[in-house]
Amino acid sequence: MATEGRPSAIEAFALEFSGTGGEYFRVWIVNVLLTIVTFGFYTPFARRRTAQYFWGHTVVADSPLEFSVQQRKMVLGFLILVGLYIAFNVASDTGQDTVVAVMMACGALLAPYFWGSAMRFRLNATRWRGVRLQFTASWGEVYRAAWPIFVMALAWIGVVVLGGTFAPEEGEPPAKPDTAEAIMLFGAVVLAMLVSVVCLMRLEFNSKSLLVARGRIGGQPGRWKPVFGDFVRIWLATVGVFIASAIAFALCVALVVGGSFAGLANVKEAGLAATVLAAIAGVVAFFFGLILSTAPARAYREARVFHLVWNNIGVSHVARFKCELRVWRYVRLRIKNLFLTLLTLGFYRPFALVSEYRMKTESVTLHVKGGLNQLAGQLAREEQGLGDALADAVGLDLVG
Amino acid sequence: MPGVRGLWFDGRSSRGRDVAIALHPGRRGPSIALQEAGRDVLAVDHDQVGWPERWSASRAPRKIAVDLREHGSLEVADVAGWQEALQAAGHRGSLAQGMQTRWRVFLGVAVVAVAALFAFYRWVTPWAATHLTRQVPLEWEVRLSNEFLEDLDAAMLKPSKLPPERQAALRARFDALAARIEPGMRRYPGYAPKLTLDFRAGMGANAFALPGGRIVMTDGMVEAAQKHKLPDDALIGVLAHEIGHVLHRHTTRMVVEQGVLNIGFGLAMGDVSTLVSFGGSLLTGLAYRRNHETESDCFALALMRSANLPTAPMADLLLKIEGAPPDAAGNPWWSMLSSHPETPERARAMKAGHACT
Numbered sequence: 001m002a003t004e005g006r007p008s009a010i011e012a013f014a015l016e017f018s019g020t021g022g023e024y025f026r027v028w029i030v031n032v033l034l035t036i037v038t039f040g041f042y043t044p045f046a047r048r049r050t051a052q053y054f055w056g057h058t059v060v061a062d063s064p065l066e067f068s069v070q071q072r073k074m075v076l077g078f079l080i081l082v083g084l085y086i087a088f089n090v091a092s093d094t095g096q097d098t099v100v101a102v103m104m105a106c107g108a109l110l111a112p113y114f115w116g117s118a119m120r121f122r123l124n125a126t127r128w129r130g131v132r133l134q135f136t137a138s139w140g141e142v143y144r145a146a147w148p149i150f151v152m153a154l155a156w157i158g159v160v161v162l163g164g165t166f167a168p169e170e171g172e173p174p175a176k177p178d179t180a181e182a183i184m185l186f187g188a189v190v191l192a193m194l195v196s197v198v199c200l201m202r203l204e205f206n207s208k209s210l211l212v213a214r215g216r217i218g219g220q221p222g223r224w225k226p227v228f229g230d231f232v233r234i235w236l237a238t239v240g241v242f243i244a245s246a247i248a249f250a251l252c253v254a255l256v257v258g259g260s261f262a263g264l265a266n267v268k269e270a271g272l273a274a275t276v277l278a279a280i281a282g283v284v285a286f287f288f289g290l291i292l293s294t295a296p297a298r299a300y301r302e303a304r305v306f307h308l309v310w311n312n313i314g315v316s317h318v319a320r321f322k323c324e325l326r327v328w329r330y331v332r333l334r335i336k337n338l339f340l341t342l343l344t345l346g347f348y349r350p351f352a353l354v355s356e357y358r359m360k361t362e363s364v365t366l367h368v369k370g371g372l373n374q375l376a377g378q379l380a381r382e383e384q385g386l387g388d389a390l391a392d393a394v395g396l397d398l399v400g
Numbered sequence: 401m402p403g404v405r406g407l408w409f410d411g412r413s414s415r416g417r418d419v420a421i422a423l424h425p426g427r428r429g430p431s432i433a434l435q436e437a438g439r440d441v442l443a444v445d446h447d448q449v450g451w452p453e454r455w456s457a458s459r460a461p462r463k464i465a466v467d468l469r470e471h472g473s474l475e476v477a478d479v480a481g482w483q484e485a486l487q488a489a490g491h492r493g494s495l496a497q498g499m500q501t502r503w504r505v506f507l508g509v510a511v512v513a514v515a516a517l518f519a520f521y522r523w524v525t526p527w528a529a530t531h532l533t534r535q536v537p538l539e540w541e542v543r544l545s546n547e548f549l550e551d552l553d554a555a556m557l558k559p560s561k562l563p564p565e566r567q568a569a570l571r572a573r574f575d576a577l578a579a580r581i582e583p584g585m586r587r588y589p590g591y592a593p594k595l596t597l598d599f600r601a602g603m604g605a606n607a608f609a610l611p612g613g614r615i616v617m618t619d620g621m622v623e624a625a626q627k628h629k630l631p632d633d634a635l636i637g638v639l640a641h642e643i644g645h646v647l648h649r650h651t652t653r654m655v656v657e658q659g660v661l662n663i664g665f666g667l668a669m670g671d672v673s674t675l676v677s678f679g680g681s682l683l684t685g686l687a688y689r690r691n692h693e694t695e696s697d698c699f700a701l702a703l704m705r706s707a708n709l710p711t712a713p714m715a716d717l718l719l720k721i722e723g724a725p726p727d728a729a730g731n732p733w734w735s736m737l738s739s740h741p742e743t744p745e746r747a748r749a750m751k752a753g754h755a756c757t
Contacts, residue, residue, distance in 0.1 A: 023456045026500040037513045039664055057461050066465040066473055130409025130472035375414035
């Protein structure tokens with residue numbers, strides 16, 4: 001290696017992604033088909049194949065990433081999750097409220113544990129030049145980082161308790177609605193919502209910083225530089241983007257709906273079927289509207305956070321990352337992909353995923369000091385797959 | 401065999417070792433042997449290797465990594481040479497790999513998948529629901545139904561305004577009808593819930609059956625029959641239909657079926673889109689419900705026949721409530737979105753008395 005004689009020289013490697021939409025479409029459609037045939041039990045295999053496709057086509061400093069995990073463990077995790085899911089459904093369908101409540105409470109209390117085990121599984125499954133990543137946070141650290149969840153829960157429990165004290169006792173005639181009480185309750189709800197937003201911000205910051213700072217590769221710890229204020233600024237800007245896009249969306253809807261009402265005036269009578277169809281179309285349009293009007297803000301936040309994080313992390317004193325993601329270009333790509341996905345009833349999704357993953361990956365450059373051969377692997381044991389199955393169930397995608 | 405070279409990372413260091421790779425055919429598939437500068441450094445069995453998949457027939461990644469588990473990984477830049485050596489050593493790819501590299505394999509699996517799926521949702525799910533329902537205790541149905549009716553009473557229904565003597569007369573005929581049920585008509589032989597009739601106001605002209613034997617008829621239904629000068633046989637026919645729902649345990653079966661559908665479609669199609677998954681589950685669920693309605697119609701016809709009662713008034717009542725002309729033809733697309741079969745067809749079948757073959 002050229003760098004070995006000059007340990008202080010810094011080399012730059014742009015991350016590459018060589019997958020294509022068409023190729024991944026085939027991988028994906030095969031996954032979908034096999035999942036259908038096996039009534040869902042192909043899911044852990046499909047997840048592994050998806051991760052292997054994306055990892056294997058991501059080249060970091062001339063070596064591809066590797067998603068290395070024993071399939072058996074993913075299958076076991078998936079089966080445990082299916083068992084829990086069926087038990088929960090049976091309990092809720094048969095009206096066993098206590099069991100349902102206990103299961104939900106356990107799920108909430110264990111959420112940080114599930115997140116932690118999912119992250120351990122994921123980092124552990126990722127290998128580069130034969131060296132596994134590791135997530136070394138203790139459970140105490142994970143639970144301490146999760147404090148915003150519990151504050152959020154307390155805030156809403158407070159609202160429910162407050163509402164309960166104002167409600168008339170059973171058997172009592174309903175009292176006249178008290179204006180002061182209504183205002184207090186309304187204030188409490190607003191306060192709880194504000195607390196929730198701040199908690200969500202803090203939770204995102206805590207989880208990302210813990211993941212990087214307690215992540216390790218070859219004995220070298222990750223380095224995390226962003227501060228909470230950076231995240232707050234991003235969230236505030238996101239609110240601005242949301243308001244602007246909601247206004248723009250409302251204007252578009254007003255134009256289109258105004259036009260179609262004018263058209264309706266010419267139609268003398270609409271049958272019952274037409275009225276029902278129009279109502280269904282209205283409901284569907286509402287949900288599409290919700291997705292569409294929030295899409296720019298969601299994409300914007302994702303891009304800003306990605307840019308911030310990948311510009312400010314590194315591996316001990318060995319490596320650091322630079323990111324040149326262009327935020328608005330990414331937002332445009334996401335909106336285009338969303339439209340095409342909706343138009344094709346979801347069949348454009350693999351193409352969308354590949355193009356977004358490529359734009360993000362290729363915006364990152366790795367700067368290494370002292371050559372690529374200095375990482376010492378530790379023979380960490382492989383993690384169990386339940387964490388990943390749970391992460392999948394709550395929508396933490398492997399790729400994204 | 402032309403030597404394929406690779407870079408072996410042993411998992412302890414990120415420093416790669418330049419090795420020659422040899423693939424030896426074995427009973428289950430090839431195994432790997434690595435040589436560094438002419439010296440054997442590692443041999444790994446077939447089962448101990450995570451063989452990388454081929455993603456496409458025409459294109460390969462720039463480099464691939466072969467997973468050697470605890471022995472680290474093997475990076476190969478000569479991907480074409482690796483594929484060739486692998487094939488020469490008798491490696492068989494997975495079904496998934498065959499499907500994504502050969503269209504014929506994909507189409508074959510797709511055809512099998514569609515046929516299996518159709519068979520499963522058309523026959524297996526309803527059959528399984530019918531049998532699973534046997535295990536559901538009657539007391540449990542009764543308890544849930546009572547709770548549900550209480551909720552309805554609080555939200556949408558009011559006490560009936562029908563005169564008590566009118567209620568008593570209809571209830572007497574209902575009880576007489578229930579007494580005519582023959583053992584052969586019961587879908588679940590041991591299932592003998594107590595059939596009761598309640599009257600309520602609200603929800604238009606309606607009648608519904610709750611699992612466990614409670615049947616509710618609204619004042620609107622009784623008034624509709626009166627307004628169109630139809631005999632009470634029409635109302636009795638409607639009640640016979642509702643008894644059919646109870647004895648076939650349709651609600652409980654539907655809960656089981658919808659559960660299977662939601663889980664099945666959610667797992668299978670969830671990755672395409674929620675819309676496709678939800679739509680598939682909804683349309684199939686509606687198809688099951690239409691089957692249930694037809695089953696209840698058949699039951700009603702059989703019961704009315706055994707009680708020597710006419711079925712034409714019930715058909716007329718259905719048509720009047722719907723406001724449909726008796727010869728209207730259904731729209732096959734629209735009927736896919738409906739929970740009941742097309743009313744004119746149902747009415748024709750009832751009048752002819754042969755809905756069930």
